[in-house]
Amino acid sequence: MTWNVLIVDDEEQLCKLIARKLKKAGVGTVIAQNGQAALKAISETTIDVVILDYMLPDMTGIEVLRAIKEEKDIPVIMLTSYANVESAVLAMKIGAADYLNKPIELEELKNIVVKVCQQPRGEDDGLSGNQGLVCESEKMKKVLELVRRVKDTEASMLILGESGVGKTALAKWIHENSVRKQKPFVAINCAAIPETLLESELFGFRKGSFTGATASQKGKFLAADGGTVFLDEIGELSLSMQVKLLHVIEEKKIMQIGSNEYHSLDVRIIAATNKSLKKLVEGQKFREDLYYRLNLMEIEIPPLRDRKGDISPLVWHHMEKLNDKYKKELMIHPKVVQRLSAHNWPGNIRELLNTVERLHILKRMGTIELADLEETSTDERLSSVDGNMPFDNKQWTASDNLSQALEEVEEQMIKKALTETNDNQTKAAEKLGIARHTLIYKMKKIGMKP
CATH class of the missing domain: 1.10.8.60 (Helicase, Ruva Protein; domain 3)
Structure with a gap:
């Protein structure tokens, strides 16, 4: 496959040097020396990547970038100078794939162009902000690669990581990119609900089953039927609640407080904690059987540092x-x-x-x-x-x-x-x-x- 790159710069000699470098890498090029010529080339030719200078005779590179992004989703690499650093920031905000400071190093530019060309177009790789996750580090990309392999299975997941690393965001991403995405995602913070209320919150209750139960309530699990239940701070569950949760996971049925009937349940469970469940199991503060039920797939998010x-x-x-x-x-x-x-x-x-x-x-x-x-x-x-x-x-x-x-x-x-x-x-x-x-x-x- 031959890629086509549009080079937009009023410096004719620089355009020729870039074109020569890209040609050696098997990349085809089109040259435009002003903004209007660039937009005309894009409308008439299939362009895979645009190399765009900020300073042009008739328009600014920002204006050209906006026009490109309004019409087509073509990756744009901006060329700028240290004096125009704020413009580079604005370009990234508008949607530029990258930017380089002039004078440019041709080998670096060629490598970036090839890398951008090789990226699949029109596919969501799960790293974009629109999907709730933003990451560029190799460590997080490895985490996402693991998640991609199992997101469409029924495997329960245990997400580990320090407070604030993004466990909830990852759980949402898993749900939104799974076969259950059309069904509810229900998040429950096990540490935020008092022990006396947790069972009724999770499993629901019937009207009149206890003082104050003036109307029946489905509960979080039934509300998430067909979708995903996210149990955050799972390490805070009492042993008595752990027994009840284990029963629901094993039987895939739920009985509301005050009812004698079981309701079938179809949910995927994702749990998260900033504690070591292994140590809690060793200290007999967390049930070993529940630990293995929740931990079919373990995912650890590294700290930001x-x-x-x-x-x-x-x-x-x-x-x-x-x-x-x-x-x-x-x-x-x-x-x-x-x-x-x-x-x-x-x-x-x-x-x-x-x-x-x-x-x-x-x-x-x-x-x-x-x-x-x-x-x-x-x-x-x-x-x-x-x-x-x-x-x-x-x-x-x-x-x-x-x-x-x-x-x-x-x-x-x-x-x-x-x-x-x-x-x-x-x-x-x-x-x-x-x-x-x-x-x-x-x-x-x-x-x-x-």
Whole structure:
């Protein structure tokens, strides 16, 4: 299969260099040197990927990008400069697949184009924000790969992970991408409902079965019939409730309080906990038979500090949601995203998103800058001038060359990431939130041996 790439740039020589590089990789090219010519080419030719410069003679790259996204779902790689960093942020928000700073490295551009071309079009890979999950790290992609294999089975699942890592979001994703997606998804926090009320909440009751039962109630399990029941904080269940839950799972029948009749039940059970159920079983605080019933498939979500490659896409996606929620058009500076990406986030995704929302609420317009983060954060490592960044002793002034300053910061971050990962390039790239081939290119650029 031959791919067709549209190169849009008013620098004729650069277009020819890119075309020559892509031709060697077996990629066909079409060249346009202004926005109108680009849109005309897209309407008349099958285009798989667009390489689009921000500065064009007749239109901005943003205007061309908007027009492309309104008409066709074609991946767009933006070319910009450090001086136009806010425009790059806006381009990603509109839907650009990637962006590169000029001057570009042709080998890196070629690798990105080939990678984008190879991605299946029109298929939801389960990583998009529209499906409730946003991830780029290899660790989370492995988790999703495991989930994909079993999402359409009847296997019960146990999701493990620290508080705030996204266990509920993953449970919802499993349901929404399974054969049960047309039926209800009912979530129950076992720790939030008092023990005396939990049985009636889960299994329902008949009118008059106890004081205060003025009307019959189906209960969560029957309400989810045909769909999915998500039992969060399953480790908080008392032993007596564990016996009753085990009976429902084994018999696939339920009897409401005050009734003598069984109701057939068809639900898939997904449970989650931030505790070690194995240790609870060993301490005889959790039934071993129930543990194995719930744990047919065990999925562990890593803490955010171990998958920092997910922080940047989570921030961008949440900013878009917040703009819709609060009717704003705010942007966030990449330096802020870098600072956020360097933090360990003991509260995981929940803490990260709360921080981003607080910044968004307090910023009325424009771009969220480092100063905003330093003024509003209650965490010393985020609010300090140097935060958790690797350029602690460097003081920058307005007279410094921005491009040179960013290159120095980039070099120090790369060296720090490699040191922390014992020169493991794959882990270092994930820590930095970039692709491994991009890391290798940047190492060569600063004179480091890959």
